Amino acid sequence: MKRVVITGMGIYSCIGKNLEEVANSLYNGKSGIGIDENRYEYGYRSPLTGILERPKLKGVLDRRMRTGLAEEAEYAYMATKAALDHANIDMDFLENNEVGIFYGNDSSAKAVIEAHAAAAAKKDTMMMGSGAIFQSMNSTITMNLTVIFKLRGINMTISAACASGSHSLGLGYLFIKNGWQKTVICGGGQETNTFSMGSFDALNAFSINTKDPTKASKPFDKNRDGLVPSGGAATLILEDYDHAIARGANMIAEVTGYGFSSNGGHISQPNDDGSYIAMQRALVDAGLKPTDIDYISAHATSTPLGDMYEAMAINKLFGNNTVPVSSTKSMTGHECWMAGASEIIYSILMMQNSFIAPNINFDTPDEYSAKLNIINKTKEQKINTFLSNSFGFGGTNSAIVVKKLE
Amino acid sequence: MNREEIVKITNEFLVEEIEIEPELLNEEASLKHDLGIDSLDFVDIVVIVERKFGFKIKAEEMTGVDTLGAFYDYIEKMVNSKNSDA
Numbered sequence: 406m407k408r409v410v411i412t413g414m415g416i417y418s419c420i421g422k423n424l425e426e427v428a429n430s431l432y433n434g435k436s437g438i439g440i441d442e443n444r445y446e447y448g449y450r451s452p453l454t455g456i457l458e459r460p461k462l463k464g465v466l467d468r469r470m471r472t473g474l475a476e477e478a479e480y481a482y483m484a485t486k487a488a489l490d491h492a493n494i495d496m497d498f499l500e501n502n503e504v505g506i507f508y509g510n511d512s513s514a515k516a517v518i519e520a521h522a523a524a525a526a527k528k529d530t531m532m533m534g535s536g537a538i539f540q541s542m543n544s545t546i547t548m549n550l551t552v553i554f555k556l557r558g559i560n561m562t563i564s565a566a567c568a569s570g571s572h573s574l575g576l577g578y579l580f581i582k583n584g585w586q587k588t589v590i591c592g593g594g595q596e597t598n599t600f601s602m603g604s605f606d607a608l609n610a611f612s613i614n615t616k617d618p619t620k621a622s623k624p625f626d627k628n629r630d631g632l633v634p635s636g637g638a639a640t641l642i643l644e645d646y647d648h649a650i651a652r653g654a655n656m657i658a659e660v661t662g663y664g665f666s667s668n669g670g671h672i673s674q675p676n677d678d679g680s681y682i683a684m685q686r687a688l689v690d691a692g693l694k695p696t697d698i699d700y701i702s703a704h705a706t707s708t709p710l711g712d713m714y715e716a717m718a719i720n721k722l723f724g725n726n727t728v729p730v731s732s733t734k735s736m737t738g739h740e741c742w743m744a745g746a747s748e749i750i751y752s753i754l755m756m757q758n759s760f761i762a763p764n765i766n767f768d769t770p771d772e773y774s775a776k777l778n779i780i781n782k783t784k785e786q787k788i789n790t791f792l793s794n795s796f797g798f799g800g801t802n803s804a805i806v807v808k809k810l811e
Numbered sequence: 812m813n814r815e816e817i818v819k820i821t822n823e824f825l826v827e828e829i830e831i832e833p834e835l836l837n838e839e840a841s842l843k844h845d846l847g848i849d850s851l852d853f854v855d856i857v858v859i860v861e862r863k864f865g866f867k868i869k870a871e872e873m874t875g876v877d878t879l880g881a882f883y884d885y886i887e888k889m890v891n892s893k894n895s896d897a
Contacts, residue, residue, distance in 0.1 A: 430891060467830070469851070469852075472851070523858075530856070532861065534855050536855075
């Protein structure tokens with residue numbers, strides 16, 4: 406089996422548009438949450454969201470390349486270009502080496518809704534324009550990035566709800582570990598437009614704590630009242646260890662474990678068994694004991710049931726008040742299809758800078774979170790190995806173990 | 812609408828929306844070979860022409876419309892026939 410290392414990272418998020426900005430936000434507990442007034446107009450119950458502007462790509466990519474990019478694909482382009490640059494991979498390398506892509510994405514609502522409106526107005530599908538099909542499909546990110554970056558390896562979008570980004574990394578890890586690919590671009594992208602979250606808002610799942618948007622996302626806190634949706638994109642370059650050594654790549658960290666499971670239960674309500682199995686499987690894959698984990702990046706989204714079940718599962722596997730835990734969603738909101746990838750980057754930035762980012766707004770524990778060692782103020786601490794959890798609708802669970810390279 | 816106005820509007824959207832270099836625009840330019848307009852660009856041009864000139868291009872009417880000059884002629888014919896119908 407091959408060893409799998411991370412050789413590049415790129416991020417475009419509501420807490421920063423590059424690694425340095427994001428590391429500063431994480432260290433300072435800075436929230437990226439605000440209010441989108443258009444959501445009131447549309448009929449949302451909650452206007453809260455991660456605040457993120459779209460990148461300006463005119464003059465960067467030609468018209469044909471831009472036309473097929475949905476909002477989340479624009480974010481993914483920015484994150485992926487930055488990750489490739491970070492990995493010292495240029496177009497010459499991409500044209501001479503087989504590079505694959507697994508990217509998490511599970512919606513493209515704006516593209517679908519706007520294309521429908523354009524056709525309906527004139528009763529003519531041609532009025533949708535040439536980009537509609539390429540923007541509307543869930544695979545908008547992978548289909549566009551493979552063309553832009555001339556990729557010739559595995560090429561696939563992973564749609565696994567809020568675990569999409571994490572599973573994309575897990576699959577990239579497996580493809581390299583088994584020797585099927587040398588380099589795979591992995592990540593997750595998430596649209597943030599007004600159309601993107603209406604159906605989720607309809608479930609009363611979002612916080613309505615609008616008095617101070619930065620305090621709305623309160624994972625694990627007793628007074629949490631729902632999640633705050635957010636988005637952007639995060640990309641990691643996964644590479645065969647020997648391949649990375651041979652080309653003199655900067656090796657950032659090693660992926661050593663991937664665990665997965667499905668709850669076989671309710672469509673929206675999680676349980677503790679499935680997440681426990683995913684975490685345990687990731688530890689076994691990495692050849693580690695629970696005491697070897699220095700930090701857990703929790704999935705915790707700030708919903709009453711989800712956080713409770715994750716707290717139960719962590720407690721069951723790791724024991725009372727032992728391993729430090731925090732949910733960066735307290736600052737970023739829930740980056741949904743992107744979260745599993747972005748949260749690996751957040752944890753690596755903590756590992757590189759020897760701190761644990763705070764689970765801001767965690768003031769009052771409940772019966773379950775009281776049993777965890779939740780870090781609510783930035784803590785200076787070395788991290789050698791961390792575990793990152795991601796869970797999604799339909800009971801899909803993913804857990805990834807990442808280790809510092811000595 | 813006279814031909815001069817049609818040429819001006821058409822050239823404007825070819826430059827601004829289809830992003831064709833202005834120096835390439837002349838009556839003899841081949842839509843496909845000189846201007847690089849492919850089948851996907853054509854779909855977008857249909858949308859723009861509907862918005863700018865108020866009629867829908869039908870692919871079958873474009874047979875033989877190979878140059879930019881022929882394209883101006885086609886638009887002029889369609890715009891004027893629409894006006895005379897009205």
